[in-house]
Amino acid sequence: EPEVxxxxxxxxxxxxxxxxxxxxxxxxHLYFYWYxxxxxxxxEFLVSFYNNEISEKSEIFDDQFSVExxxxxxxxxxxxxxxxxxxxxxxxxxxxxxxxxxxxxxxxGSRLTVL
Amino acid sequence: xxxVKQSPQSLIVQKGGISIINCAYENTAFDxxxxxxxxxxKGPALxxxxxxxxxxxxxxxxxxxxxxxxxxxxxxxxxxxxxxSATYFxxxxxxxxxxxxxxFGKGTHLIIQx
Numbered sequence: 001e002p003e004v005x006x007x008x009x010x011x012x013x014x015x016x017x018x019x020x021x022x023x024x025x026x027x028x029h030l031y032f033y034w035y036x037x038x039x040x041x042x043x044e045f046l047v048s049f050y051n052n053e054i055s056e057k058s059e060i061f062d063d064q065f066s067v068e069x070x071x072x073x074x075x076x077x078x079x080x081x082x083x084x085x086x087x088x089x090x091x092x093x094x095x096x097x098x099x100x101x102x103x104x105x106x107x108x109g110s111r112l113t114v115l
Numbered sequence: 116x117x118x119v120k121q122s123p124q125s126l127i128v129q130k131g132g133i134s135i136i137n138c139a140y141e142n143t144a145f146d147x148x149x150x151x152x153x154x155x156x157k158g159p160a161l162x163x164x165x166x167x168x169x170x171x172x173x174x175x176x177x178x179x180x181x182x183x184x185x186x187x188x189x190x191x192x193x194x195x196x197x198x199x200s201a202t203y204f205x206x207x208x209x210x211x212x213x214x215x216x217x218x219f220g221k222g223t224h225l226i227i228q229x
Contacts, residue, residue: 043159043204045216056215091158099210100147100166104217106158
């Protein structure tokens with residue numbers, strides 16, 4: 001069964017450092033997303049991406065965050081200068097169709113720990 | 116208004132029993148209501164979803180009940196099994212409003228005791 005894969009599974013970084021989280025969405029999917037989950041809390045939407053541009057972003061997704069699809073397969077989330085409160089599990093997701101018409105498939109997540 | 120309120124926070128059910136998790140919302144633009152199941156160390160996985168044009172949807176042992184006037188929806192797990200032990204999230208989306216991002220509830224940690 002096709003799946004969304006994410007790397008790294010866990011990254012530890014110092015506050016102020018740049019972090020890049022990588023995702024390989026399901027190959028025929030057109031819509032890509034990043035969500036985050038702070039430990040023990042709910043999953044929160046960060047950003048959606050379609051046709052090589054951001055489609056929607058939440059208030060969490062400030063200027064410190066950026067997304068890119070550098071080639072035909074990878075989808076990355078960059079945090080420019082990490083803060084302690086960025087520590088969370090970051091989930092990549094993809095869907096064939098948008099919104100409620102397309103099932104969202106999540107990866108297993110990348111745990112980011114900012115010290 | 117964007118919140119989805121989920122209860123209970125945790126739930127213990129005996130094997131074979133019915134597990135019931137409830138969610139409530141305020142935003143009347145929400146028009147898609149999925150439930151996600153998450154096992155430790157894994158990402159959320161879609162379990163079942165409903166749109167407000169129906170009041171109930173059943174898939175195997177899992178049923179969503181939807182009350183549009185009360186702005187509430189619930190997940191029922193019949194004949195609950197130990198393998199159902201996981202965290203369950205309700206979510207909502209205003210897809211008709213052009214939104215892309217799901218709004219999740221805070222999750223329910225379900226334990227099925229053998």
